[in-house]
């Protein structure tokens with residue numbers, strides 16, 4: 001199944017807020033997709049402050065998967081995004097395979113979503129409250145659980161960690177388990193100055209994510225691959241597309257300049273004109 005995006009530029013999970021913050025800077029409907037922050041069954045309050053620090057190589061963040069939980073999300077956030085005409089990919093994360101299945105069933109009963117993105121790595125949450133999907137077999141089990149409980153025709157994107165050494169192996173496993181696309185990658189495992197687990201996003205992740213992309217494209221020819229990590233300029237988008245990506249996700253760059261996704265969408269559109 002293809003993702004059938006109208007633009008190759010998407011908003012990365014957790015970097016576009018609820019969408020309302022971003023909509024002030026351009027129509028969400030113009031973009032290829034809006035990936036929500038990762039949604040869990042129960043609400044999560046997130047980690048203590050400070051949650052985000054700027055460093056020369058990018059943002060270090062320990063948001064801790066703050067989200068309102070699936071009930072509130074479906075009641076308050078999703079309807080607004082759909083009404084704006086956004087192609088919404090709901091990112092999900094669970095404690096267990098059972099929770100992933102439950103999230104898929106809830107989303108499967110919700111008309112209008114463009115797809116489900118399965119978050120297989122949360123580098124700032126390492127307290128056992130998220131299913132450990134580092135091993136290819138475990139990652140594949142998560143994708144199979146989500147795939148099984150979604151209606152046919154709802155694309156499943158598997159978001160992999162930026163692990164250059166194992167990404168090809170994990171990608172093959174999740175594609176075999178029914179993923180329609182893989183997203184490479186996520187924030188890198190890092191730490192806050194006080195030692196709390198954190199993610200590192202932004203410029204430093206770009207070349208690593210690009211290497212993950214080339215590894216996956218070589219290992220799984222023909223697979224739909226979406227690039228995430230350090231995308232900030234039209235040249236970054238071109239490079240990802242030239243190296244086999246179908247689309248890109250813009251994350252940290254949006255926190256610096258909320259017009260970035262729309263600028264990249266316009267810039268790539270000019271290439272095609």
Ligand SMILES: Cc1cc2nc3c(=O)[nH]c(=O)nc-3n(C[C@H](O)[C@H](O)[C@H](O)COP(=O)(O)O)c2cc1C
Nearest residue numbers: 012013014037038119186187201202229230251252
């Ligand atoms: C503040 C912040 C919050 C994030 N929250 C999530 C999240 O909830 N789920 C997820 O899969 N990725 C999350 N990410 C990771 C991004 O979606 C993206 O994969 C990563 O930051 C690499 O891309 P970038 O360098 O363009 O930011 C978050 C990143 C940042 C900076």
